[in-house]
Amino acid sequence: MASISTRTRTSDGATTHRVMWRQDGKQRSLTFVDLQSAMRFKRNVEAHGPREALAILDIVDSDAPALTLGQWMDDHVAGRTGLQGATRDKYERFAEKAFPELRDLPLAAVTEAAIGGWVQRQEAAESSGKTIQDKHAFLSGVLKAAVREGKIDRNPCEGRRLPKTLRQEMVFLSRAEFDKVHGRITQERWADLALWLVSTGMRFGEATALRAEDIDLDRAECRITRAWKHDTGRKRTIGPPKSKRSVRTISLPTQAVEVVKRRIADPTVDEVLFCNSAGTAATTQEFYNRAWLEARKVLAPRAPRVHDLRHTCASWMIGAGVPLVVVSRHLGHEDIGTTSNVYGHLDRSSYDDAAAAIGKVLG
Template identity: 30%
Template sequence: MPVYLDKNTKKYYFKCYYTDWQGEKHQAKRRGFALAREAKAAEREFLAQYATNPNYTFQDVYEKYINDCSARLRKTTVTNKQSFFEHAILPFFHAMKISEINPVHVRRWQNDILMHYAPTSQRIIHGNLSALFNFAIKFYGLKNNPARIAGSIGTLKAHRAKFWTVEQFNLAMKFTTPAAKAAFTLLFYSGLRVGELLALTIQDYNPAAKTINVSKSLSTIGSAQYIGPTKNSQSTRIVSIPASVCALIDEYLKLLYEPEAEEPLFMYFSKPTLLKQLKAAAEKAGLEKIRLHDLRHSHASLLINLGINILAISRRLGHDDIKTTLNIYGHLYHTTNEEIAAKIENLITSNN
């Protein structure tokens, strides 16, 4: 397109039309070029940048991204995303044009995140930022992902989780109520998440088959609680439990007054009340205090020590893939190259 000479200023300018990422046409004008070729070069650069790139702010794309996530993800997942964005991402990026954010901006933001968040949180926060850029690339014409170019931060692995052995668990259970003991025992010997446990109804427990049907999860958002889907498709599962655990649950059910099948299995408990009782039991038993989720870790540790296949453990825990299981519990597999060689040697010797 032609460039023009401003007769008053004796400077050149360009005027052009372009179609934005939404298909809408706009006119752009830039002034103040000493030479016609400079104005022409600036026009080409402008069209290369803005005719194919989105020109909305980071805040705009965040709102579009969250709306899309709300239609596709669990409510708790969306709430967690919103929290990460509002506290750690939006304060830095919200007013910037998304097409103008580059890896240098991301690195500056990362330096602040590195000072204020733990390594696992750093990784999650950065992953959320990168996911938003990928969303803009896929649906709104953004050319590249500056977060990916800048490189990730943090780590997938947290500090090693705390575990109780069977002996420690049995000791702690001497200092709690029969109802709480039933809940804790089911967590310890099934590997259920706490939300899955609290969402169970009485009909989810099948004493004849010795199984628990995990099909939902209880979540807390603010002060409200609601029953929703499990964490992922693999988390919807049937979990077999030992006969002795069934016997304990049966004894607990006798304490309830004519319970209905659709009522919660552990109707008098919430996560805070369970945690309070677990900490009290640990203190009375002289044990290190652990979180409720550490009973799930303890179950995984127990299975590994029993020599259970990692794929079977992953399925029992309801992980979305085996990589998740290995990332969390891989360090518990202590088999060394020397032990492997010794086992093979024993096999050779026994067959000869």
């Protein structure tokens, strides 16, 4: 039999739950920070014996140190396959630095209460909601893998409510507003890039990885199979686009076709169409600093981002009555749900058509 005693620490006022049992003629105990874990361990002691209960928790005597969360995290990241360099770097940083209070805990002692305390400390440190969400998602993935491997019986991250962060509002430009901004960009290469982004809706990393052979001028089509990525050490490398759906062929408006013709005729263009004067592929920061930052001031106090050119393209297509599924495929979204969540509020014509259809049936 086992018993539980609860007490409040005078040092910090925290409540702990101590499970006590006898093993090999000696009184043994284990302290938990939440009652649910203590009761679960007590049930395992009574049902399976103390050694099996300790094995379930992955907590063993000092002569065989318990597997800690930090050890499991490091092994999990090292064993992951299919990670691009920048993603692996981020995961390694998270594993090493994001959970200092949790790394030394035995894996099975990482309870809901322990994770709740970590979230509260992140909030107290004024970490953004997005940062907390990213780190928590990583931790949840690590613990989910531990569940699959039988290291723990459940993922204590599941069901956790996290602080939210305000998403920066998208800016949709009207045609007149885009013309104002575009007219302020004096260098042809940067003006062409802005026009390409708004007329195709491509991601910046996709657009600046394009080569002449990716364009079929006769058919006015563009095949998108590449995008810039950040590898280990934040070095840019060419890789596949964001998702399987992002590998796509899109039709080009006349204005985009003219942009391609001008880029091909530019003597500085070598491997990629959108480059700087040295022939190197343009970067977001370079385009922003040399063209966009100054040009967008014409719309002050509005401050559209470079990525808002993609949003603007989507809004123009939806405003013209292009079906949402076509917009989704054009933008390279993984599924139409993404498109609907981001741009569904703009699709008023479909709602009007739906109401008209019901009216016709009833009429």
